[in-house]
Amino acid sequence: MSWNEIKIPNIQGIEKVVAEFYVGCIAYMPNCQFRVKITQDNYGNYSGRVNVAIKNFKNGSPEWVGGQGESVDEALENSINNFINSIKSSGRDLSNLTDEDFEWSAPEDF
Numbered sequence: 001m002s003w004n005e006i007k008i009p010n011i012q013g014i015e016k017v018v019a020e021f022y023v024g025c026i027a028y029m030p031n032c033q034f035r036v037k038i039t040q041d042n043y044g045n046y047s048g049r050v051n052v053a054i055k056n057f058k059n060g061s062p063e064w065v066g067g068q069g070e071s072v073d074e075a076l077e078n079s080i081n082n083f084i085n086s087i088k089s090s091g092r093d094l095s096n097l098t099d100e101d102f103e104w105s106a107p108e109d110f
Contacts (some may be wrong), residue, residue: 004042015047016041019072023080028087030099033110036079038072046072048079051105057091062103 003016019038020035026032035051046069053062065086088094092101 004040014042018046019076022074023094025084028084028094029102030097031102034083035109036076038075038079040072046070046075048075048081049110050083052083052108053103053105054087054090054092055101055103056065063090072097 003014006014017037018040021036021038022033023036024033029052029065037049037051039047039049041047048067048069050065053064055062059068064088065079065082067075067080067082069075069078087097090101
């Protein structure tokens with residue numbers, strides 16, 4: 001039996017970490033690098049999660065984003081594009097972003 005065939009009462013789904021990527025991004029981030037974790041659910045769908053979020057200009061809350069796809073590569077590309085778009089649409093001065101403009105996920109969550 002494969003992991004994606006496991007059925008346990010009261011368990012709605014299982015996700016498997018299938019890839020993790022380090023992405024360099026000096027154009028938008030003072031820290032230059034972030035990570036994207038890709039998981040696959042038990043239905044074969046892929047999801048990407050980014051380990052950093054731009055903070056909302058109005059209230060300072062993080063704008064967490066990710067991406068979906070039918071493959072690891074598509075989920076990665078969509079996650080990166082969604083993250084960059086969240087920075088561009090944040091209302092912040094893109095030429096003057098600092099570490100304080102971002103919130104990082106807890107290391108144990110990634």
